[in-house]
Amino acid sequence: MTLPIHSRAVGTGTFPSGTTRPRLTFIGTGYLGATYAICFAELGYEVLGVDVDTDKIENLRSGVVPFHEPGLDEVLHRNLDSGRLGFTTDFAEAAAFGDVHFICVGTPQGPEGVADLRYVEAAVTSLVPHLDRKVMLVGKSTVPVGTTEWIRDLCRRFAPTDVAVEVAWSPEFLQEGHAVEDVLRPDRVVFGASSDWAIDALYAAHKGVFDLAMNEDREVPVVITDVATAELVKVASNAFLATKISFINAMATMCDAAGADVAQLARAMGYDERIGSKFLRAGVGFGGGCLPKDIRAFAARAEQLGVTDLRFLGEIDAINRRRRTRVVELAAALLGCDVSRPTQPDLSGRRIAVLGAAFKPNTDDVRDSPALAVASLLQGCGADLRVYDPAGLQNAQAAAPHLTYAKSLEDAARDADLVCVLTAWDEFRNVEPAALAGVVRQTRIIDAMNCLDPAEWIGVGWTYRGLGRYGSPTEPELR
Numbered sequence: 001m002t003l004p005i006h007s008r009a010v011g012t013g014t015f016p017s018g019t020t021r022p023r024l025t026f027i028g029t030g031y032l033g034a035t036y037a038i039c040f041a042e043l044g045y046e047v048l049g050v051d052v053d054t055d056k057i058e059n060l061r062s063g064v065v066p067f068h069e070p071g072l073d074e075v076l077h078r079n080l081d082s083g084r085l086g087f088t089t090d091f092a093e094a095a096a097f098g099d100v101h102f103i104c105v106g107t108p109q110g111p112e113g114v115a116d117l118r119y120v121e122a123a124v125t126s127l128v129p130h131l132d133r134k135v136m137l138v139g140k141s142t143v144p145v146g147t148t149e150w151i152r153d154l155c156r157r158f159a160p161t162d163v164a165v166e167v168a169w170s171p172e173f174l175q176e177g178h179a180v181e182d183v184l185r186p187d188r189v190v191f192g193a194s195s196d197w198a199i200d201a202l203y204a205a206h207k208g209v210f211d212l213a214m215n216e217d218r219e220v221p222v223v224i225t226d227v228a229t230a231e232l233v234k235v236a237s238n239a240f241l242a243t244k245i246s247f248i249n250a251m252a253t254m255c256d257a258a259g260a261d262v263a264q265l266a267r268a269m270g271y272d273e274r275i276g277s278k279f280l281r282a283g284v285g286f287g288g289g290c291l292p293k294d295i296r297a298f299a300a301r302a303e304q305l306g307v308t309d310l311r312f313l314g315e316i317d318a319i320n321r322r323r324r325t326r327v328v329e330l331a332a333a334l335l336g337c338d339v340s341r342p343t344q345p346d347l348s349g350r351r352i353a354v355l356g357a358a359f360k361p362n363t364d365d366v367r368d369s370p371a372l373a374v375a376s377l378l379q380g381c382g383a384d385l386r387v388y389d390p391a392g393l394q395n396a397q398a399a400a401p402h403l404t405y406a407k408s409l410e411d412a413a414r415d416a417d418l419v420c421v422l423t424a425w426d427e428f429r430n431v432e433p434a435a436l437a438g439v440v441r442q443t444r445i446i447d448a449m450n451c452l453d454p455a456e457w458i459g460v461g462w463t464y465r466g467l468g469r470y471g472s473p474t475e476p477e478l479r
């Protein structure tokens with residue numbers, strides 16, 4: 001059922017605490033939960049962010065967002081000042097405070113790709129024994145289908161016997177680097193619920209989002225469905241996005257073989273509205289804390305349920321991983337190295353500047369970063385590397401301490417035989433090719449995210465290589 005937002009009375013004060021506007025907790029204050037807590041305070045809710053990481057909570061309390069997300073610091077400061085936003089590590093305090101508790105903890109990859117739900121379990125079992133009235137738990141983390149039923153069972157076992165806990169699912173679709181806007185102005189919301197009370201509570205907990213939309217003369221589509229469908233919407237969406245990226249990357253390989261240009265191919269395909277131009281940028285492939293783990297968890301869950309039709313996701317993953325070795329092959333070819341062992345060319349004595357460590361621009365997130373993976377492969381082949389990233393250096397140093405890092409683009413590029421652009425930061429897209437030519441030893445560049453304008457580089461004497469393209473103009477659209 002899809003309802004326009006105005007077709008339902010919202011925020012009708014159905015909570016035992018008597019409030020007309022529910023008080024919200026966000027359990028897990030990482031990229032998802034902290035952004036939500038801060039933005040929902042901005043929408044006017046009283047909010048408590050809850051985490052087991054005391055450093056993170058101390059940082060947030062003192063106005064420091066513990067990760068790089070454009071615009072979020074300012075919203076945090078404003079809402080700490082307003083008194084609507086607090087942070088705690090105390091689950092008893094969270095239980096006393098909240099009418100609706102959002103579960104935002106991590107669901108990392110476990111053995112054989114299966115989602116590891118231990119943090120979800122810990123969050124639920126830490127909270128519910130403290131409850132003293134009817135509340136709602138809303139799952140936002142990305143989970144395998146069936147998780148809501150499992151949480152309901154946990155609640156039955158761990159909540160006081162006289163306390164009813166409703167469990168619903170409302171998956172999240174925000175993109176890092178664009179998270180504030182995505183939370184305040186989502187392109188849709190999905191409510192998976194099993195009772196009218198839960199649907200009303202979900203509406204009340206999102207009234208601020210709908211009010212903002214109405215003030216701006218927009219509508220936010222709301223899909224109300226069962227919990228299993230809501231859980232599946234999320235992983236299906238990420239699987240579709242991953243498939244789209246691997247599809248265009250397979251086309252890039254085809255373009256390389258056929259002497260065609262994938263950027264022009266994608267542009268021409270994207271004008272067909274049924275296909276759409278977004279998520280058709282070929283390059284080094286997808287990374288991050290979500291798409292890679294989510295397609296593996298989805299495939300693993302499908303197998304558990306006896307569904308074999310999702311096995312194609314294994315190939316989506318394999319195409320994606322091959323993009324990383326493709327950059328190494330290209331580097332070896334450009335540097336004129338011995339490629340008798342194609343997967344392990346000898347790059348010793350070659351200095352390479354790696355521009356990028358974050359898995360994509362406008363974030364410091366290096367989880368499953370293609371840039372760091374390629375850097376590690378290049379170093380494993382003997383190259384002398386310097387890695388630079390505008391925001392992700394600290395996380396990169398922690399995640400990949402074996403690599404050598406530079407404090408600036410120029411430091412990374414000094415005396416380089418090859419420059420590899422692996423994250424499409426504006427700082428790299430705006431670099432002046434002629435100026436950089438004065439810093440490097442050899443003017444060779446691999447544009448692994450196809451984010452530069454080849455003509456600008458070729459025009460001042462650089463040897464330019466994209467992935468699957470021979471030098472067409474760059475399309476600006478990355479989202």
Ligand SMILES: NC(=O)C1=CN([C@@H]2O[C@H](COP(=O)(O)OP(=O)(O)OC[C@H]3O[C@@H](n4cnc5c(N)ncnc54)[C@H](O)[C@@H]3O)[C@@H](O)[C@H]2O)C=CC1
Pocket residue numbers: 027028029030031032033050051052053056104105106107119122123126140141142143172173174175176289290
């Ligand atoms: N990062 C993103 O853009 C999005 C993430 N998601 C999903 O949201 C979930 C969280 O992702 P991120 O925020 O990226 O992860 P994250 O790793 O940045 O944050 C998870 C947080 O949960 C905390 N935590 C762990 N155990 C806890 C417990 N028992 N009680 C309270 N807090 C606990 C951790 O200390 C950490 O701060 C994952 O399932 C992810 O797939 C969904 C949409 C977007």
Ligand SMILES: O=C(O)[C@H]1O[C@H](OP(=O)(O)OP(=O)(O)OC[C@H]2O[C@@H](n3ccc(=O)[nH]c3=O)[C@H](O)[C@@H]2O)[C@H](O)[C@@H](O)[C@@H]1O
Pocket residue numbers: 142172173174175176177238241245278279280281282283284285286287288289290291359360478479
């Ligand atoms: O579940 C999640 O956590 C989120 O995962 C992704 O968001 P995010 O991981 O922030 O990053 P994306 O913008 O989707 O990019 C993912 C990867 O794909 C790559 N990508 C993206 C687009 C493209 O055309 N080509 C391409 O290679 C990016 O460089 C990046 O490595 C989804 O886009 C979000 O909707 C979802 O909420």
